[in-house]
Amino acid sequence: MKKFFMFLAVAGALTFSASIASAQDQPAEAAATEQAAPQQLSAEDLLKGTGEDVPFHQQIKSYFIQGGPAFMSAIILCLILGLALAIERILYLSFAKTNTKKLVAKVEEALAEGGVEKAKDLCRNTKGPVASIFYDGLLHYDEGLDVVEKRIASAGGVQMSLMENNLSWISLFIAIAPSLGFLGTVIGMVKAFDAIEAAGDISPNIVAGGMKVALITTIGGLIVALILQVFYNYILSRIDALSIDMEEASINLVDALAKYEKKSK
Numbered sequence: 001m002k003k004f005f006m007f008l009a010v011a012g013a014l015t016f017s018a019s020i021a022s023a024q025d026q027p028a029e030a031a032a033t034e035q036a037a038p039q040q041l042s043a044e045d046l047l048k049g050t051g052e053d054v055p056f057h058q059q060i061k062s063y064f065i066q067g068g069p070a071f072m073s074a075i076i077l078c079l080i081l082g083l084a085l086a087i088e089r090i091l092y093l094s095f096a097k098t099n100t101k102k103l104v105a106k107v108e109e110a111l112a113e114g115g116v117e118k119a120k121d122l123c124r125n126t127k128g129p130v131a132s133i134f135y136d137g138l139l140h141y142d143e144g145l146d147v148v149e150k151r152i153a154s155a156g157g158v159q160m161s162l163m164e165n166n167l168s169w170i171s172l173f174i175a176i177a178p179s180l181g182f183l184g185t186v187i188g189m190v191k192a193f194d195a196i197e198a199a200g201d202i203s204p205n206i207v208a209g210g211m212k213v214a215l216i217t218t219i220g221g222l223i224v225a226l227i228l229q230v231f232y233n234y235i236l237s238r239i240d241a242l243s244i245d246m247e248e249a250s251i252n253l254v255d256a257l258a259k260y261e262k263k264s265k
C-alpha cells in the first residue's frame with residue numbers, strides 16, 4: 001500500500017509541475033498578445049522558421065501541436081508514468097540500502113551477548129532487505145545450518161523480486177513510446193499522401209511538410225524511450241549492487257552462526 005501511495009505522489013508531483021509550467025506560460029502569452037499582437041508567432045511560423053529568437057518551451061508546444069495531440073499526449077503519458085515508476089523504484093532502493101558490514105558486526109555482537117534471540121530482536125527492529133533475510137535465517141537456527149542456508153537463499157529470492165517490482169512496466173513504456181511514435185508517423189504519412197492526391201500535384205512543399213509533421217511523433221517516442229532507458233539501466237545497476245551486498249552479508253551470517261554454534265558446544 002505504501003508503494004502505491006508513493007507512486008501516486010510521484011505521478012501527482014510530475015503532473016502538478018507540468019500544470020504549473022503551463023499556467024505560467026499562459027499569462028506571458030496573454031501579455032505578449034496585448035502588448036505586441038502583430039509580433040505573436042504561430043505554430044506554423046515556429047516550424048517554418050522566422051529568424052526570431054523563439055523560446056525553447058514555445059518550440060516544444062508547437063511541435064506537440066503539429067505532431068498531433070492524440071499521439072503526442074499518449075507519448076507524454078508514457079513518459080510521466082514511466083518516470084513516476086522509475087522514481088518510486090529509486091526511492092525504494094535508496095531506503096533498502098543498508099550498511100551490511102555494520103549489521104553483521106551487530107549480529108555477531110548480539111550472538112555473543114544474548115544468543116540467537118537477541119540477534120532476532122536486532123534484525124526484527126532493523127529495516128531493509130538484508131535484515132529481513134537475516135531474521136528469516138535466524139528463525140530456523142534450531143533446524144541446523146543447512147536449513148538456515150536454504151531459508152536465506154529463499155528469502156533472498158523474495159527480496160530480489162520485491163526490488164525488481166514494477167520494472168516490467170517501465171520496460172513496457174520503453175517499448176510503447178517509440179511504437180506510438182512510429183504509428184503516428186505512418187498515419188501522418190497517409191495523410192500527407194491524401195493531401196498530395198487532393199492537390200493533384202506532387203509539390204515539394206506538400207511532401208516535405210507532410211513528412212516533417214509525421215516524423216515529429218517518431219522523434220517524441222524515441223526521446224521518451226531514451227530517457228526511460230537511462231533510468232531503467234540505473235535501477236538495474238542499483239539492484240545488482242544490493243544483490244551483491246545481500247549475498248556477501250548472507251555468507252557472513254552463516255559464518256557467524258557457525259562460530260556461535262562451535263562456542264555453544
